[in-house]
Amino acid sequence: MLTRLHNIVQDVVASGKFAEQLQIIVVEVNKALGTEVCSVYLMNPMRSGYIMAANQGLNQDVVGQISLGLDEGLVGLVGRRAEPINLEDATKHPRYYYMPGLGEEAFNAFLGVPIIHHREVLGVLVVQQRAKRRFDESEEAFLVTLSVQLASVVSHAQATGGISALSGSDYPAQDVMFKGVPGSPGISQGVAVVIQPVASLDGVVDREVDDVTAELQILDKAVESVRADISRISEQFSGSLPREELALFDAYLHMLDDEAIPGDIRDRIRRGQWAQGALKQVIREHVRRFEQMEDSYLRERGADVKDLGLRVLSYLQDIRTKKIHFPENTILVAEDVTPGMLASIPAERLKGVVSIKGSGNSHVAILAQALGVPAVMGALDVPIFEIENQSLIIDGYYGEVFVNPSPGLSNQYNDLIDEEKEFTQELDLLKNLRCVTRDGWRVRLWVNIGLSGDISRSLDRGAEGIGLFRTEIPFMSKDRFPTEEEQRVIYRHHMEAFEPRTVTMRTLDVGGDKPLAYFPITEENPFLGWRGIRVTLDHPEIFLVQVRAMIKANVGLECLLRIMLPMISSVTEVDEAQRLIDQAYDEVLEEGLQVKRPSVGVMIEVPSAVYQSRLLARKVDFLAVGSNDLTQYMLAVDRNNPRVAELYSESHPAVLKAMREVARSAHAEGKFIGCCGEVAGTPAGAILLMAMGYQVLSMNATNLPRVKWVLRNVKRRDARRMLARVLKMETTAEIKAYMQGELIAAGLGRVVPSHHK
Numbered sequence: 001m002l003t004r005l006h007n008i009v010q011d012v013v014a015s016g017k018f019a020e021q022l023q024i025i026v027v028e029v030n031k032a033l034g035t036e037v038c039s040v041y042l043m044n045p046m047r048s049g050y051i052m053a054a055n056q057g058l059n060q061d062v063v064g065q066i067s068l069g070l071d072e073g074l075v076g077l078v079g080r081r082a083e084p085i086n087l088e089d090a091t092k093h094p095r096y097y098y099m100p101g102l103g104e105e106a107f108n109a110f111l112g113v114p115i116i117h118h119r120e121v122l123g124v125l126v127v128q129q130r131a132k133r134r135f136d137e138s139e140e141a142f143l144v145t146l147s148v149q150l151a152s153v154v155s156h157a158q159a160t161g162g163i164s165a166l167s168g169s170d171y172p173a174q175d176v177m178f179k180g181v182p183g184s185p186g187i188s189q190g191v192a193v194v195i196q197p198v199a200s201l202d203g204v205v206d207r208e209v210d211d212v213t214a215e216l217q218i219l220d221k222a223v224e225s226v227r228a229d230i231s232r233i234s235e236q237f238s239g240s241l242p243r244e245e246l247a248l249f250d251a252y253l254h255m256l257d258d259e260a261i262p263g264d265i266r267d268r269i270r271r272g273q274w275a276q277g278a279l280k281q282v283i284r285e286h287v288r289r290f291e292q293m294e295d296s297y298l299r300e301r302g303a304d305v306k307d308l309g310l311r312v313l314s315y316l317q318d319i320r321t322k323k324i325h326f327p328e329n330t331i332l333v334a335e336d337v338t339p340g341m342l343a344s345i346p347a348e349r350l351k352g353v354v355s356i357k358g359s360g361n362s363h364v365a366i367l368a369q370a371l372g373v374p375a376v377m378g379a380l381d382v383p384i385f386e387i388e389n390q391s392l393i394i395d396g397y398y399g400e401v402f403v404n405p406s407p408g409l410s411n412q413y414n415d416l417i418d419e420e421k422e423f424t425q426e427l428d429l430l431k432n433l434r435c436v437t438r439d440g441w442r443v444r445l446w447v448n449i450g451l452s453g454d455i456s457r458s459l460d461r462g463a464e465g466i467g468l469f470r471t472e473i474p475f476m477s478k479d480r481f482p483t484e485e486e487q488r489v490i491y492r493h494h495m496e497a498f499e500p501r502t503v504t505m506r507t508l509d510v511g512g513d514k515p516l517a518y519f520p521i522t523e524e525n526p527f528l529g530w531r532g533i534r535v536t537l538d539h540p541e542i543f544l545v546q547v548r549a550m551i552k553a554n555v556g557l558e559c560l561l562r563i564m565l566p567m568i569s570s571v572t573e574v575d576e577a578q579r580l581i582d583q584a585y586d587e588v589l590e591e592g593l594q595v596k597r598p599s600v601g602v603m604i605e606v607p608s609a610v611y612q613s614r615l616l617a618r619k620v621d622f623l624a625v626g627s628n629d630l631t632q633y634m635l636a637v638d639r640n641n642p643r644v645a646e647l648y649s650e651s652h653p654a655v656l657k658a659m660r661e662v663a664r665s666a667h668a669e670g671k672f673i674g675c676c677g678e679v680a681g682t683p684a685g686a687i688l689l690m691a692m693g694y695q696v697l698s699m700n701a702t703n704l705p706r707v708k709w710v711l712r713n714v715k716r717r718d719a720r721r722m723l724a725r726v727l728k729m730e731t732t733a734e735i736k737a738y739m740q741g742e743l744i745a746a747g748l749g750r751v752v753p754s755h756h757k
Helices: 002-014 018-033 073-081 137-160 162-167 212-237 243-255 261-270 275-291 296-316 339-343 363-371 407-430 453-460 472-476 484-498 533-538 540-553 571-590 607-611 613-619 627-635 642-647 653-668 683-692 701-712 716-726 732-745
Strands: 037-043 049-056 067-069 085-087 109-117 120-129 176-179 181-184 187-194 330-334 350-355 375-377 391-395 400-403 444-449 465-470 502-506 561-565 599-604 622-625 672-675 696-699
Touching (some): 002 018, 002 137, 018 037, 018 120, 067 073, 073 120, 137 162, 181 350, 181 363, 212 261, 212 275, 212 339, 243 339, 261 296, 275 296, 296 339, 330 339, 444 701, 453 484, 465 484, 561 571, 613 622, 622 653, 683 701, 716 732
Parallel strands (some): 330 350, 465 502
Antiparallel strands (some): 037 049, 037 120, 176 400
């Protein structure tokens, strides 16, 4: 049965037209279950009922003609209940509905299962039989499993008008929304331009050759052509991207060095494999290594390697890339967007990016942010090859993609885009003003930073300091641990740029989703394993070098250096880290350098730290809540997984109560308290954190002006009233609705996108 199920799904996916896919389903299900009738009913475009989309065993002339109301007949009952209904004699059921001309009156046994995609009923799959009997459990399980497998196919047809075409409806599929994860903030409307690699590694066969020299020459010529292409792309971006982002293209060129990927390919050729086969083998091995890594950042490098391989293969096969027309409002759509694809589009025409794969940590997302282009990553269900040239709206704030927007929705978003531009110009006037509430409560707005290019963006938006410097980024850009001096230079660059502002540096936070290529960590459950402070305490030689580099970078500067310890789960870890920091500081002084002692704090990211937060506060100078990981661990939700994205919410009642508890602990011990998670960069989150008494909010630089505007236009007294109400609420939805209502009522609705009001 499992093999039959697999074959049906494979046949459906391989078929191009939706009507053909449905016919395959009804025919093959009849064969698999030995039934006499199989039918598919799908929700109509107006969502007012179901249409007969396909059948095998009944009157074929009624396909696309017969429709049922949402609560009509047994099909309507299956859809309403969203569960299977299995009847021995359907004609005796009170919801049985006779439809003349269909020919089902001769059939008694009935089994209907809903087709559900992301909690939404899209249709009903039905089998029937003349004999009166209940279908057994295995048959019901088979049909349920098949409906789950086929739900995405129906969803794609819903988005691209396939269902409308079945019924000859005049209503095209409009405003169909697909969910991904935010990659780069902003909103854009445009036309989908789908780019796919012109060469396919899957089509390359292994072949032995006699003329090894000729194959080596062919490879060399192809590699040099690709190197020339990448150099041209780098030159094209040189005027619009910071040095840190441009380093990506240098990394591409390094991968094409003789001792790197081409060297491995040449080894295969010398063993007798032809150039294309050798390329395929080497690229697949490299990609497989990257894809097995837990770190989302490093997994993305597998896409880079594959992109390079396909470029070389294109030259090996002498394939000419087809000329793609890029309209003025191009939204790039691809299975796996690469930097090379971004570079192929004139910068003034690129208005947005949608990638089926990838996350907010990918290089493409970082490049999109640097270019100021909205991006949605991990949009798993977008029917990529069926939306070519269709109108799209992408919302990089919420990770949403709308296909074929209606005039109403399009006008709504156009108004929103215009409001955004006008509002942004007004926010620029706040750059040099302090963040103080209307009743005098001071809040410091700092930034989370990782790349050199973030410095100018942060200062341009009025950042008052660095609340989180992700020191793992420089580690990830190398093929070995950076030396103490290399680290000192990087840290000094950031400190000088922010002088005399406070700079908070997190010690190396690797493991979990951030392992290093040259320091692999393989675990069954990496998020609960060897990561953060656990790694560096086990390797004091790494920790001491980094802390010394931080302290030395602060020599002669007024800015306050704060060292922050990640993934703390016990007091013992703090004691051990403090001892090592003391040792590093003493060693710096012994070298004859005069420098202030750094402040030391801990990140509250796991539940155990929440409940020991007062003890931790006694041992350090400050506490900082890392709300992203805290939310992930408290709710047991992978925040990079779009499948469970709706479950991840920093507005969850449990998360807010935990953050309030940490603030109370810090206040009780007279210690500084801040938050450096995404919640700090949202207007509603900033208000609630301010009400809890958080003195520092650290966020993405893009969000800083909005948060400042909101906090400067509220009173802390009103914020505390909101907080008191929120802490009594039971659900995330209730909290979000209440806070949005409060923002609008206070005249602050400009920070609430109109489509979410």
